[in-house]
Amino acid sequence: MTKTHTSRSDIDRYLRVDHAGERAAQQIYKGQLAIMKNHAMGPEIQHMMEQEVEHLEAFETLLNERQVRPSLLDPLWGAAGFALGVATAAMGPKAAMACTIAVEEVIGEHYQKQAENLGEDEASLKKIVEKFRDDELEHRDIAIDHDGENAKHYDMLRAVIQRGCRTAIKVAEKI
Template identity: 45%
Template structure:
């Protein structure tokens, strides 16, 4: 898994990098308003006049900072869960090898995307990485040890929470888009692209949920306690990673 060592190097480089070497990201929607005010010209409105860019507030920029940090942490956990589950699951159920690989490959792609976004926007990764690494690996191994159904129940639980979390993030950004329209302004193209990325990844996560249900996740025993505990753990990890 090349992406995990890459994250470690990214975190180390971020912590070591002197402030004077960090150049301002002039075309970055996360940049301060004082910088963004230099580039308000955007697309043309219906009357032929330039449409100004929607300027994010400090709170909105902090929301995006938190969102990208949490999403990166979540995708790290997902790749580790599948890495720990796959050997046990495919040993007992060889026909699931293509499905497990497909889901892992998609999660690895998601992680690559968020690694790039976190590095590009100079966002601090979660300091909880060592703990999430251990927890995700244990969760994957232990649910696979309980059997195929429990492994799929784990996927169902995780993807239910992750899908809901992506929905919350998209709902927030869409509210900014609506506010921009009321003001006669427009979201930054990069922010629009990020919204599209969130939507695509959300859809792929929910696809995993469907695969889990189709492969008897609800037959896991004990189903309700297992799913409830995993979902609670996901919500807790999200809240912590938003801040730490």
């Protein structure tokens, strides 16, 4: 059975957390570029960052149109994302790509759950969420193709980053 209506509280929560996540994502890539802009991966990271900026701008527009407040912790999401990007890039290109894999897997799952929960009344938002999900999974695939899974301590790095992402999602939905 297809859901026909999405509650206002669900929409508020989705937009708030998605905006926060896109803020962090574009900052992760900015942090990686601060370290790796002259590396062979620089153009790929730049491409991924540009897509995240498009996503962020789309959610800023949606927040304004629907009069939803952003996360009160918006500056924190940006700072944390930048720090994560710098730290993983400083560990090397494979660690930077491991970070991308970890983050984009979680975000892909997150957007998929949202798409499944959006009602028929939110077909346009569902289309946006599905497109952004596909972009995030493309970023994950790029990172896999660039040896992210071969980073030193990959399993631990992935687990820690994913736990942080899932925790940030829960917090940003509410605050």
